[in-house]
Amino acid sequence: MSDLLSALLLGIVEGLTxxxxxxxxxxxxxxxxxxGARSDFFNIVIQAGAIxxxxxxxxxxxxxxxxxxxxxxxxxxxxxxxTAFAVTALVGLPVRLAGWELPETVTPVAWALILGGVWMIVAERLAERRGDRTDVTWTVAVLVGLAQVVAGVFPGTSRSAAAIFMAMLAGLSRRSSATEFVFLVGIPTMFAASAYAFLELWMKQGLGGEAWGEVALAFAAATATGFVVVRWLLGYIKSHRYTGFAVYxxxxxxxxxxxxxAGD
Structure with a gap:
């Protein structure tokens, strides 16, 4: 497979997921x-495309x-x-500096996927018993911020899943309202995280040796695919549960x- 096609596929996967x-x-x-693994810079750029x-x-x-x-x-x-962003930043930065993060290898990521799926099913059922509440409270804002920190510590948890279902359990029971709030919080959160990772990488090793055409293609693919996926999801959850994603x-x-x- 050519390097350009590989970059395109990785950008699409990032935008999809x-x-x-x-x-x-x-x-x-x-x-x-x-x-084949890509550079940290490549991964930062395709995430920026999704943002x-x-x-x-x-x-x-x-x-x-x-x-x-x-x-x-x-x-x-x-x-x-x-407030949600500030909680994530104030708690997440010390956690990041302390190095409290599981490695992005198969075993911890796989277990985070499995446990997170079970958590989604349970959380959605519990939230539905609370009625159709749409107001974002200060409690929801704080807990969404903390959920984003947890997702950063446990790769495979999914930032959106952790924050959406925490919001629903905290009282924002309508799926569409919880999803919109979490997605909006995700914009400054992910921009800040990507900027921090970029500066950290640049200070440690610079940015030489990148195949800029591949990086640009992957960025464009992540942006286009992410746009379509988010638009689709916002419509889907108005009449569907998240159960299918949990089982997946x-x-x-x-x-x-x-x-x-296990070591990969």
Missing amino acids: EFLPVSSTGHLLIVQHWL LAITLVFRQRLWTLATGLGERDNRDYALKLA RVLLGATLLLVLP
Whole structure:
């Protein structure tokens, strides 16, 4: 397989899985096992493509919030987004600096996929018993921020899955409302995480030796695919549960444990 085609496939996989509650880490682990591992810079760039995609999807919502801060509801929602981001940053940065993170290898990622799938099924059922609540509370904002930190420590958990189901358990029981809030929080969170990783990489080893054409192709693929996937998911969850994704996670985790060597 050519390097360009490999880069294209990796970009598509990133765009497909970054915002679905199935773990982009687990999928990239599988794909890179057969296509070959890429540089840290490459992985940062394709994640940035996914972030750009979700920014484009929510561009109107972001504009409404930014220009409507004089209205109480917009200001309250924006402050809660900022709170969730601040919790992630204030807790997550010390955790990152302390090196508290499991390796992105088969065994921990596979178990995070399996346990996360079971957690999704249980959490969704519990949340549905609370009724159809749509208001984002301060408790939801704080817990979403903490859930993002947990997802960073345990690769394979899926940031979106951890945060969405924490929001639902904390009282934001409508799937669409929880998903929108988590996706909006994810924009500054993932931009900040990617920027931090980029600076860390640049200070340690620089950026030489990259195949820039492949990087650009993968970035474009992640952006285009991510845009389509997020638009589809926002429509899908209005009338469907997340159960299918949960079952898929369990099957994928079991497959990883059975097929790939534990040290990969």
